Structures are given as structure tokens and as C-alpha cells.
Amino acid sequence: MKEKIMKVFEHLHANGEVSWKEIETTNYLVALFEEAGFQPKRFKHIPGFSVEIGTGSPKIGLRADMDALWQEVNGEMKANHSCGHDAHMTIVTGVMQQLKEMGDIGGTVRAIFQPAEELGNGSLSVIKEGVVDDLDYFYGVHLRPFDEISFPNCTQGIQHGSCVFVKGEIGGLDHHGARPHKGVNAIEVAASIVHHLGLTYTDPHIAATVKMTNLHAGTENFNIIPGKATFGLDLRAQTNAVMDELQHKVKTICAQLSAMYDVPIQLELFDYVPAAAVNEEAATLMAQSIEHVLGVPALSTIVTPGADDFHFYTIERPHLKATMLGLGADVTPGLHDPYMEFNHEAIFNAIEILTDVCLRTLQQK
Known part of the structure; x- marks a missing residue:
């Protein structure tokens, strides 16, 4: 699976698109899921789509942000994935593929590929599409800088400001x-x-x-x-x-x-x-999965001055039990740096952790 996953990442990394213009990114991922036997549903009014596996409750959502930043890289202005959204899309794609291989998972997992996180309002448009209304739990993921979390450590939540x-x-x-x-x-x-x-x-x-x-x-x-x-x-x-x-x-x-x-x-x-509203139950489940996969205890929820529009989901839909996986990836020099790099092994850690937390959460009936 590693070779296939890295090909997905390399394609997304090389073909970034800025906010509200993630058309080819959507087309590429939709085709990828269709080839794997899924039935992705494009959003009606915006780029992006949702795709799910399983039936019944509980219903779990996974968010992957899609947009890149417009930056100068080696003298050229271009769409550049310096915030790790290419990795986030790759991770959620890998989770869905792993879950499909498991057959009956005893509930529903829905992946949501969201546009325009960098503008801080893409999630609001996704909410209007109605794809989170019936969800019970909601999980996100974000790469973390080396000076915040060292690889391979992970946190059970991110307290964005x-x-x-x-x-x-x-x-x-x-x-x-x-x-x-x-x-x-x-x-x-x-x-x-x-x-x-x-x-x-x-x-x-x-x-x-x-x-x-x-x-x-x-x-x-x-x-x-x-x-x-x-x-x-x-x-x-x-x-x-x-x-x-x-x-x-x-x-x-x-x-x-x-x-x-x-x-x-x-x-x-x-x-x-808005600032994050980390759900204690969701964070506890995430911590259990981190320890199960990595063999070391999860770090406590980190406080970071950065912001993420993931938290509009819980503001607009308070019933959602949500948290974000803080993924230790040794990001250097830092997020949004035009020459950002990270340890690609973190992608596979995140796939295993999010797969585990989905299965663990599905047992909360």
C-alpha cells in the first residue's frame, strides 16, 4: 500500500490548487475513489466531495482540506502545498482504502474533502451542503512543526486559537x-x-x-x-x-x-x-488509538496560536464530537514556509491512527 499511497501524495504535491479552484484535485481524487469501487458524491456548489463506506450508526466524519497557498518558490509564483494539505488528503484516502478492505465495519465512515481552508471559510460552505448534519463524531488531522511535536509523537487534539x-x-x-x-x-x-x-x-x-x-x-x-x-x-x-x-x-x-x-x-x-472546541470523548478515543498504534502515550492536547476553519463544524453543529489529530511530522522550517518539508513516514502513522480511531469509535454504540 505504501507505494500506491506515495504516488497519490506525489501527484497532489505536484499539482496544488488555490482556494475555491480545487477542480482538478477534486477530479483526480473522485476518479481514484471510483476506480477503487467507491461512489463519491461531488458537492453541488463548490469544489470537493464526500465519499463513505458502511451503513448505519454511529456515523463518523473525516475531514481532509484540499487547497494550496499561492507563493513564490524558486523565483516562480505557484500554488504550493506548504501547509500539508496534500498529506492530509493522502492520509484520508489511505484510511478509506484500508477500511474498505475490512468489509463490514459496523457503522458509517464518511470522508469529506473540503476546499478553501486557507481562506477560513471553506468549512462553512461544506456545512451548507448538508454532509455533516447526520454525523456523530468528526476527526481532522494536521501536520505539526518540529519545534511543537517531534516525530513520531502525536497529540489527541489541537487547541487552535x-x-x-x-x-x-x-x-x-x-x-x-x-x-x-x-x-x-x-x-x-x-x-x-x-x-x-x-x-x-x-x-x-x-x-x-x-x-x-x-x-x-x-x-x-x-x-x-x-x-x-x-x-x-x-x-x-x-x-x-x-x-x-x-x-x-x-x-x-x-x-x-x-x-x-x-x-x-x-x-x-x-x-x-473560531477557536477550537475539543470534545473530551473524541480526544480520549484519539489518545487510545495513538498509544495503540505508536506504542507510546499520546501527548495532551496542544495549544497553538494558529487557526483552522475545522472548528466551524462544531460551532455550527454543536452535536458533533470532534477533535484533530496533531501529527508529529518534523515539519521544517515551518508551516506556510515556501520550502516546507516533513517526514513522509508520518503519513503512514496517521493512516494507521485514524483507521484505528474510526474502528474504535464505531464500537461506541
Whole structure:
């Protein structure tokens, strides 16, 4: 099986597609499953598909994210799988093939190949397709960096944080550099926003950050004071409650500075991703499977500042008992690095662990 699995991985790695454009990825995997005797069902309105094996309850879902990132690699802009989604698709494909060889598994396992995780909203579109509504348990998987988990160790869950981006616009008028009193300097307003963001405090026991990551103002003429500017903010918090607090503080800061400078400041929040809600029962089952397969105890749920739209599934469908396998793969230099590499043996560890946790969960009748 290893040779076949690695051919799947190599194809997916070499043919990445960015968010909402995973058309050929879908076609390739659908054909692969059809050749193996499955009956995959394409999503009606988006790229991606679901495929299942078995009948009856309990019903278990496996999520594989499909999209690549658009990055410069060796001087060429290309779709690049630097977040490991090529591995995730390969792993879930391998699990489904193993389960098929076992015959009657005593329940249902449904693999869901999801688009657009990198934009933080692909899962919401999959939820609208209705393919998770009848599931009882839901499992995901993600490669982990070498400095977070060393190969071959694995964690029973990943406590991702929440993330949201903010587009801001300062809407004043340009004026002469010799007459700064005639208007408002948008750069100074932006500097005030940065200053007050630095004075924004939340519970120090819960990790949270807010920072300006984008600012555009002015022209090539140095004697014009810019009245307009656009800026971007990156907000992150380890819990959804703190994220709500952080958003409120950002809105308050901008409203008060707008009043003080007498200039409009417009905000748009987008690409919100919630923090994880790891289910204790699902995490316990995952831990048992990790120890059974690897022969060493599972590591406890890790806390990471990264975000993943997997957690929309449990926000929108609270009945789901869900967790993500944190897969020790010695990812270097790190996730989203254009030259990311990892230990490919981790793929086979994950196939065995997720196969085991599916069978173990099917016994929870």
C-alpha cells in the first residue's frame, strides 16, 4: 500500500490548487475513489466531495482540506502545498482504502474533502451542503512543526486559537505640507491606532494579540499630507470569548479616535475563524488509538496560536464530537514556509491512527 499511497501524495504535491479552484484535485481524487469501487458524491456548489463506506450508526466524519497557498518558490509564483494539505488528503484516502478492505465495519465512515481552508471559510460552505448534519463524531488531522511535536509523537487534539482580519479606512482629505492645520494627517491617525492597540489588555492568562499588518497612505509627492489611508489588522485569541472582547476593544478605539480627529474611520471584519472546541470523548478515543498504534502515550492536547476553519463544524453543529489529530511530522522550517518539508513516514502513522480511531469509535454504540 505504501507505494500506491506515495504516488497519490506525489501527484497532489505536484499539482496544488488555490482556494475555491480545487477542480482538478477534486477530479483526480473522485476518479481514484471510483476506480477503487467507491461512489463519491461531488458537492453541488463548490469544489470537493464526500465519499463513505458502511451503513448505519454511529456515523463518523473525516475531514481532509484540499487547497494550496499561492507563493513564490524558486523565483516562480505557484500554488504550493506548504501547509500539508496534500498529506492530509493522502492520509484520508489511505484510511478509506484500508477500511474498505475490512468489509463490514459496523457503522458509517464518511470522508469529506473540503476546499478553501486557507481562506477560513471553506468549512462553512461544506456545512451548507448538508454532509455533516447526520454525523456523530468528526476527526481532522494536521501536520505539526518540529519545534511543537517531534516525530513520531502525536497529540489527541489541537487547541487552535481564533483569528479575524480587519480592513480599515481613514477617510479624510489631502492637504498642503506647509499647512498641516488645514486637515488631518491619516498617517498620524494610523499611528494613534497602533499606539492604542498596544495599550489593549485582555486576561493575561489567555494568549491574545492585535497588531497592524498593513498600511497604505500618501503618494510620490512628499509635500502632500495624506488625508486618506487604508490599514489592516490581525487579531488572534486563544478563546472565542477573548476574541469577542478584542473585537469590541478595536471597534471602540477606532470610534473614539474618529471622534477625536473628526475624521471617518471605517472597519470591515472578515475571514473570522473560531477557536477550537475539543470534545473530551473524541480526544480520549484519539489518545487510545495513538498509544495503540505508536506504542507510546499520546501527548495532551496542544495549544497553538494558529487557526483552522475545522472548528466551524462544531460551532455550527454543536452535536458533533470532534477533535484533530496533531501529527508529529518534523515539519521544517515551518508551516506556510515556501520550502516546507516533513517526514513522509508520518503519513503512514496517521493512516494507521485514524483507521484505528474510526474502528474504535464505531464500537461506541
